[in-house]
Amino acid sequence: MRPRPSASLSPGVNHNHDGQDRDRTNSARERLQAQRTKDRTRARRIRQAVVGGAVVAALAVAGGVAVWVSSGGGSGSTGDTAFALPKKASDGDKPAVPVGTAGAPSTLVVWEDFRCPACQQFETGFRPVIHQLQDSGQLKTEYHLATLIDGNAGGTGSLNAANAALCAQDAGKFREYHDVLYSHQPPEQQDRFSDKKYLIQLAGKVDGLVSDAFTTCVRTGRFDGFVRKSNQAFAQGGFRGTPTVILNGKDLAQVQGGQVTPAELKKLVLAANKGKKAPVQG
Incomplete structure (x- = not known):
């Protein structure tokens, strides 16, 4: 205003x-x-x-188009500095959190920021389909965490929320806590995720997540280096907005002009998986 x-x-x-x-x-x-x-x-x-058309991800969600534009920035970079790695997370130049069965025939890569309104819209609209495909062994998802809004609007909410999500990954509860964060995302200009006590409070909504180890992890920013490395990879990848969503190597912003609905995403996955055997879920 x-x-x-x-x-x-x-x-x-x-x-x-x-x-x-x-x-x-x-x-x-x-x-x-x-x-x-x-x-x-x-x-x-x-x-x-x-x-x-400069926005990488402009996906149709429940009849509306989700857009968040980045002008760069972030919470800094790690360079070649080593960083702590959550359990089962991938290392390397593009650290990520895997969700779903490793042998799933299709892969969805998501670059996102927990403070990003368009990411919240995407997650809310596509969550049921993504969960269904993950649980049926059709799809595995790789989540890459960015801190664009911290860099553009100021604050530390993107960084702190991402670290907390990685603490949840270390406890085997990433997907559940990931969804809780988006369900309780504050308005973009209200950096409430910078409050680590609030992030711990939200963890109470995930059964079995809150523990001394989780609380210490959140408070100390144990995985901040991981988050910064991921954000650095985003910046160097030439992406210009979040969420950036890539299915089997294809940027969905380039599919049907980015107007991909949850139902169409499911069709794309099933078509790509035709003739391929999904792993049996234990």
């Missing part, structure tokens, strides 16, 4: 101190103009990205 003009812009200025009043008026006008310019620039950047 744009700020209201300062009182010094109103009629009835005391002309006994013309120089000081003019200075205050000019200063207020300059601040107001700067804010308006900032608002227009942000709005124009988003419109251009949407119209020009």
Whole structure:
């Protein structure tokens, strides 16, 4: 919301101190103009990205198109520094959390940010289908965590929430806690995920997750290095928005103009898996 003009812009200025009043008026006008310019620039950047197709993931979710535009940034990078690795998570240049059976014939790669509104919309709309395909052995998912909104809007919520999700992975509860975070995502400008006590509180919604080990992991940011490495991989990968969703190597933003529904995602997976045997679920 744009700020209201300062009182010094109103009629009835005391002309006994013309120089000081003019200075205050000019200063207020300059601040107001700067804010308006900032608002227009942000709005124009988003419109251009949407119209020009620069957003990597613009997926149709429940009749609407989810879009979040990134202008880069993040919570820093690790370079070649070693980092702690959660149980069963993948190492390397693009660290990720796997969900589903390793032998599933199709793979969905998701780059996401827990503060990202479009990621929340994607997860809410596609979650039932993704869970169904994972549980039936048709699909495995690789989640890569980014911190774009921390870099663009400030704060540490993307980083802290991602670390907490990795603490849940270490406890074997990533998918459940991942879904809880998106179900309780605060508004984009409210960096509530920066509050580690709140993240621990949300963990109480996942049976068996809260423990001394989990709480210590969240409070100390044990997997911050993993998150930073993942965000670095996102930045170097040339992606320009979250969520970025890739099925069997194909960016879904390039399929049907990005207008992929949950039902169509299921059809794409089943078509790709035709003739392939899904692993038996234990």
